[in-house]
Amino acid sequence: MTVTVDExxxxxxxxxxxxxxxxxxxxxxxSTVVAQPEGKSPRVRDAANGCPVNAIRVEG
Structure with a gap:
């Protein structure tokens, strides 16, 4: 899983x-990504889905 934020x-x-x-x-x-999650993280997907401006991208 790779996470990025469109600043x-x-x-x-x-x-x-x-x-x-x-x-x-x-x-x-x-927001800044300080560490990539290890494995699949439902909390990271929740954060991406809850972003009010769709600035978070999760791949993998």
Missing amino acids: KRCIACGMCAYAAPEVFRIVGSA
């Missing part, structure tokens, strides 16, 4: 960092 779309609402703090952190005005 141009991100509004730094913090929902992803709340859902999966081991993967996402808010840095400045956007």
Whole structure:
């Protein structure tokens, strides 16, 4: 599973960092991926599906 955040779309609402703090952190005005998840992570998929501006992409 590979996770990316489109910093141009991100509004730094913090929902992803709340859902999966081991993967996402808010840095400045956007979310940042601090660590790729190991294996399949339903919390990371929940964060991507819940992103209000669809800035998170999950592949794999």
